[in-house]
Amino acid sequence: MTESGFTLRSTRRPRSTNRRATATRAFLHDLATGWDGSRILVIAHLANRWALGHLLTGTPLEERALTAE
Known part of the structure; x- marks a missing residue:
């Protein structure tokens, strides 16, 4: 955790x-457990x-990848 209270994470390899x-x-x-009510x-x-679109709206990942918004 940084001085400002944010956690910084780095992923160097593609997923x-x-x-x-x-x-x-x-x-x-x-987020739901640690930052509830926060912006x-x-x-x-x-x-x-x-992934957010898939998890929050149910849009299939394959559809997201094909439309490439």
Whole structure:
């Protein structure tokens, strides 16, 4: 944890879309338990955006990857 209270994490190797969705699910769980009611800013890769869309709206990952928003 940094001085400002933020945790910085770095992933140096690419992840598959399914692995990224699994990691994003864990991230959302951490947010719900540790930051409930707080405003946050998420800066991430496009694959994380697809994973968020999949987890929050049920959009299939394959559809996200094909439309490449």
